Structure formats: structure tokens, C-alpha cells
Amino acid sequence: MIKAHKIRLHPTAEQVVYFAKAAGTARFVWNWALAEWNRQYEAGEKPTALKLKKQFNEIRREHFPWTWEVTKNASDQPFLDLGKAFTAFFAGRAHRPRFKSKKRSKPSFYLANDQLELGDHRLWIPKLGWVNMAEKLRFTGKVTGARITKSADWWFVSIQVEMPDAVAVKRPGAIGMDVGLNRLATLSTGEGVENQAFLKTALGKLRRANKRLHRRKLGSNNREKARREVARLHYRITCMRDDVLHKLTTRLANCYGMIGIEDLNIKGLIKNRRVSRAFSDAALGKLFSLLDSKVTQRGGQVVKVGRFFPSSKTCHCCGWKWETMTLGDRVFRCQNAVCPYYQFPQDRDQNAGQNILREALHVIGLIDQVVTGIGSDEDVNLPADAG
Numbered sequence: 127m128i129k130a131h132k133i134r135l136h137p138t139a140e141q142v143v144y145f146a147k148a149a150g151t152a153r154f155v156w157n158w159a160l161a162e163w164n165r166q167y168e169a170g171e172k173p174t175a176l177k178l179k180k181q182f183n184e185i186r187r188e189h190f191p192w193t194w195e196v197t198k199n200a201s202d203q204p205f206l207d208l209g210k211a212f213t214a215f216f217a218g219r220a221h222r223p224r225f226k227s228k229k230r231s232k233p234s235f236y237l238a239n240d241q242l243e244l245g246d247h248r249l250w251i252p253k254l255g256w257v258n259m260a261e262k263l264r265f266t267g268k269v270t271g272a273r274i275t276k277s278a279d280w281w282f283v284s285i286q287v288e289m290p291d292a293v294a295v296k297r298p299g300a301i302g303m304d305v306g307l308n309r310l311a312t313l314s315t316g317e318g319v320e321n322q323a324f325l326k327t328a329l330g331k332l333r334r335a336n337k338r339l340h341r342r343k344l345g346s347n348n349r350e351k352a353r354r355e356v357a358r359l360h361y362r363i364t365c366m367r368d369d370v371l372h373k374l375t376t377r378l379a380n381c382y383g384m385i386g387i388e389d390l391n392i393k394g395l396i397k398n399r400r401v402s403r404a405f406s407d408a409a410l411g412k413l414f415s416l417l418d419s420k421v422t423q424r425g426g427q428v429v430k431v432g433r434f435f436p437s438s439k440t441c442h443c444c445g446w447k448w449e450t451m452t453l454g455d456r457v458f459r460c461q462n463a464v465c466p467y468y469q470f471p472q473d474r475d476q477n478a479g480q481n482i483l484r485e486a487l488h489v490i491g492l493i494d495q496v497v498t499g500i501g502s503d504e505d506v507n508l509p510a511d512a513g
Contacts, residue, residue: 127288127289127290127291127292127423128270128286128287128288128289129265129267129286129287129289130284130285130286130287131263131264131265131284131285131287132282132283132284132285133259133260133261133263133282133283133284133285134259134260134280134281134282135249135257135258135259135260135274135280135281135282135283136257136258136259136260137257137258137281141254141257142281144196144251144253144254145233145235145274145276145281146233147195147196148196148197148200148235148274149200149233149234149235149274149276150228150233151192151193151195151196151200151201151235152200152201152203152204152234152235152236153226153228153231153233154190154193155182155193155200155201155204155205156204156207156208156225156226157225157226158182159175159178159179159182159204159205159208160208160223160224160225161225162178162181163178163208163212174209175205175206175208175209176205176209178205178208179202179205182201182205186201195253196235196253197235197237197241197251197252197253197254198241198252199235199236199237199238199241200235200236203235203236203238207236208223211223232275232276232277233275233276234273234274234275234276235273235274236271236272236273237251237271237272237273237274238271239268239269239270239271239272242269242272244262244263244269244285246262247259247260247261247262249272249283259283263285263287265285265287265289266287266289267287267288267289267290268287268288269285269286269287269288270286270287270288271285271286272284272285272286277357277361278354278357278358278360278361279354279357279358280361292423292424294424294425295424295425296383296425297380297381297382297383297424297425297426298383299381299382299383299384300382300383300384300385300386300483300486300487301313301314301315301378301381301382301384301385301386301479301483302314302385302386302387302479302480302481302482302483302484302486303378303385303386303387303479303482304388304437304438304475304476304478304479304482305387305388305390305408305410305413306321306475307321307401307404307405307408308321308456308475309321309475310322310370310374310408310413311374311413312473312475312476312478312479313476313479314476314479314480314482314483315479316473316476318475318476319370319374321408322366322370323404323407323408324363324366324367324407325363325367325403325406325407326403326404326407328359328362328363331359332356332359332360335352335355335356335359336356338352338355339352339353339355339356367407367409368412371409371412371413371416372416374413375413375416375417375420376420378417378420378421379417379420379421379423379424379426380424382421382426383425383426383427384426384427384428384429384486384487384490385417385421385426385427385428385429385486386428386429386430386431386482386483386485386486386487387414387417387428387429387430387431387482387486388430388431388433388435388437388482389430389431389432389433390410390414390433391433392405392410392411392414395410414428427490429486429489429490431482431485431486431489432485435481435482435485436481437478437479437481437482437485438451438458438474438475438477438478438481439451440477440481441458441460441462441465441467441477442477442480442481442484443460443465443466443467444460444462444464444465444466444467446460446461446462446465448461455474456473456474457471457472457473457474458471458472458473458474458477459471459472460472
């Protein structure tokens with residue numbers, strides 16, 4: 127198992143210049159390799175990352191001597207990254223690699239494990255020396271590499287550490303989770319997690335900052351200051367959103383062995399221009415991704431319920447379906463006279479969460495082994511061998 131620890135760096139002014147040079151070298155080599163790959167491919171040749179690297183090294187000292195001012199990984203790693211990118215493209219897992227822009231691409235460069243050294247709150251980089259880190263590495267294991275990136279005005283290092291697989295601890299609890307925009311998540315136990323909509327809250331500041339940016343003269347120092355202010359605002363929004371998502375997913379992964387969720391078409395929801403910004407602000411795709419990785423890592427499982435399953439329209443107790451239900455109906459009232467919840471007002475999202483839990487248990491074949499009363503406010507306990 128490989129984990130990455132992202133740590134903020136506190137470089138001096140001279141070290142910032144070095145980082146910018148290294149990131150610029152990595153971007154230049156990537157663009158050179160991509161252009162050469164496209165040229166050879168159109169000519170009917172079969173380019174590879176190693177061939178391009180050898181070709182670049184033959185002309186490097188004569189044509190690009192400034193690439194020797196920084197660590198060699200800044201000019202070596204882009205070839206390997208480009209090879210992986212084309213492999214993913216030909217396999218249909220990613221888009222075709224594109225050229226990197228100085229203004230729009232994130233500055234970054236890679237360091238191999240033999241090109242760095244870790245100390246207490248510091249990192250050693252070739253041809254630069256020791257750089258102060260905001261904290262020391264929390265993980266213990268073999269360091270496989272690191273990547274230095276810039277976000278807004280700050281530089282970060284992401285250190286990859288190879289660690290032994292953690293021993294999975296079986297957790298008997300099971301829960302269903304319904305996600306949305308009014309509430310980010312509603313659990314089958316009745317607990318709701320507020321959708322704090324950080325982008326919507328900061329929209330006024332972002333608009334004013336963007337107006338100041340576009341009023342500045344192109345190429346001026348004042349425009350660069352305005353651009354950095356916009357970048358800092360976006361970075362702050364991202365950090366606050368990630369904090370909520372990580373805390374929620376970690377708590378659920380530590381408490382439950384099985385979590386049922388909906389198999390939503392996130393890309394399709396984003397295409398709806400009326401709610402695309404709200405869905406992007408909620409970051410439901412990242413929520414599902416974090417939940418799946420953390421639960422699986424702890425020995426649990428995430429069960430996806432079909433996206434056409436009527437979780438909101440169905441009574442979790444008797445199965446009566448409210449066919450004419452609309453998005454404006456926030457309270458669910460069962461109309462089945464024999465149902466214990468007949469005419470009883472229920473929260474729409476909590477009812478959906480309980481239906482998702484029941485359907486998830488049905489999908490994995492445990493619905494008959496669970497004690498009755500899934501509609502109660504207590505957690506469902508799975509058999510000991512259910513993960």
C-alpha cells in the first residue's frame with residue numbers, strides 16, 4: 127500500500143526561484159516530448175518514452191544547457207509521465223495528452239527517492255539544499271518519491287511512502303446514505319450533514335476579485351497581484367470543502383462495515399446548466415471516491431444501488447410508492463392504511479436513506495439475515511462474516 131502525505135513548504139526567496147525553474151523545465155520537456163511524439167506518430171513511426179528521452183539527451187547539452195541548473199528529475203520524469211499518459215489514452219481511460227501552459231497549468235516537478243532526503247521538518251533537494259517543511263512526515267516506511275507542486279501562492283510536497291497493508295478490522299454496522307443539495311448527506315439513522323456550499327458563500331468575493339483582475343492591464347504587476355488573489359480565494363474554498371468531505375468519510379469508514387449509496391450519474395447532473403454549479407460545489411463525485419477508498423482500505427464495502435431505484439418515492443416500511451412525488455415534496459406521507467407509518471410525516475431524505483440501506487443489503491444477499499426493523503433509528507448489525 128502506498129500513501130501520500132502532502133506537506134506545505136516554507137522556501138526562501140532563492141528557493142522559490144529554484145522551484146519555478148524546475149517546474150518550468152519539467153513543463154518545457156513535456157511539451158517538447160509531446161510535440162516530437164506527435165511528429166513521429168504522424169510520420170508513421172512508433173515513438174516511446176525511452177526513445178524520446180535518449181533523443182533529448184543527445185541534443186540537451188548543446189541546445190538546452192539551462193536544464194542542467196536544476197535536478198535531473200525535472201527533465202527525466204516528464205518522458206515517463208508522457209508514456210503513462212499515452213498508455214491510458216490508447217486504453218480508453220483518459221483524454222489525449224495536451225500541451226502545458228505556463229499560465230493555466232499547475233507548476234510541478236518530480237523527485238525520485240534517490241534525489242531527496244528527509245530530516246526533521248526539512249527536505250533536501252539536489253542543487254538547492256534543505257527546504258523547511260511545515261510538519262514532519264507522519265508515515266513510516268520506504269519513501270518511493272515526491273512531487274513538488276504550487277497551489278495559489280504556496281508550494282507543497284507530496285511524499286509517497288510504501289507501507290505494509292493495514293490489518294482489516296471487521297465492523298458489523300451497516301448504513302444507507304442519501305446525498306443531495308439541500309443536505310449533503312442524510313443517513314438512514316436520521317443524521318443529516320449540512321451542505322455548506324462554500325462556493326456559493328464566497329461568490330460575491332470571487333466576483334469582485336475577478337472584476338479587479340480583468341480591469342488590470344495585461345502583463346502588469348497589479349494584474350499579477352489580482353490573479354494571485356483570485357487563486358487564493360479558490361484555494362481557500364477547496365480546502366474548506368475537502369475538510370468537510372474528509373471528516374465525513376473518515377467517520378463513516380471507521381464506524382460502519384457496509385455503506386449503501388446511490389449510483390448517481392454525476393457527469394449527467396453536471397451538464398444540467400441550472401444545477402451544475404450547485405453539484406460542482408457539493409463535490410458528490412469526490413465524496414463517493416473518498417468513501418469508497420477509505421471503506422475498502424478498512425476492510426468494509428460500499429454497495430451501490432441502481433440509479434433508477436425509487437428510493438425517495440417508496441415507503442421504507444411497507445413498500446407503497448408515491449408515483450406523483452415531485453422535488454418540492456420534502457415530507458413523505460405513506461398512504462397505505464395498513465402501514466404503521468400511515469399518514470405519519472417522515473423526512474424525505476431519511477426515508478430514502480433507509481430504502482437505500484434495505485436495497486444494498488438485498489444486493490449483497492443479506493436482507494434475510496438481518497433482524498427486522500430496518501426502519502428504526504438504530505444501526506443495522508451485519509453477521510460477523512459480512513465484512
